[in-house]
Amino acid sequence: MINPGTEPVDGREDLATANLATFLDAVRGRAAEMDQVPIRYRVAALTGDPRRDPAADRDGRFGWDLPFDDGRVVRLLMPGVELPRLRDDLTARAPCLYVNGSASWWNGAVDLVAGEGLTLTPPT
Template sequence: MTVFINPGSGPVNDASEEHAAANITVFADDLRQAGLGVAGCARTSASDYGDGRYAFTLTMDDDRTIEIQMPGLPIAQVRYLDEDGQNIWDFPRLYVDDSSWVWKFALAVCEPDEDET
């Protein structure tokens, strides 16, 4: 019997830091389009998981910081938005403050808690 828990949370093969850096830029742009202010983004290599994900710290306009472990694959292989032709099982998870999410849900997790607004 095969049991899947958090598919896409395993190691990301053939990853590169260059793809991860390009991906975090798109992720920050998606957050901005959702109305969240991203003040900055810094590469934090000391926090890398070492599994094909690369650590970045987003600083939000509300002074929160969010650590993102970004998979280092081409954006089309990482940016799951539940669009036609996308199968959630084919996408690696990002880690947002140590919890794993596919892209679409990782964006929502970056919203401030109601008591933080």
């Protein structure tokens, strides 16, 4: 049995690229919200431009590496489908994104990337 949302899609790189820009805007907004929680400390943040990695492409999803200012990199596979199908479809038919190899629907993927670089202990 295939997990919902993980099936191959008929993806296009131009749609994935456009989706990535919208996704990163959502990540930055969510990260700003997360940074307001007093018990969380940001030790790393997204920095620079995403780096396209065609070797990571699979199943209609297109690979990017998202660099953080402490040197870590988050691997993102973005489906090359229309944004409403990816972001606004609340059914199990919506294609998943992959964040560091884990399948997540749009909002979960936003949370995963936005939460990268957070800790519960103050930086030393």
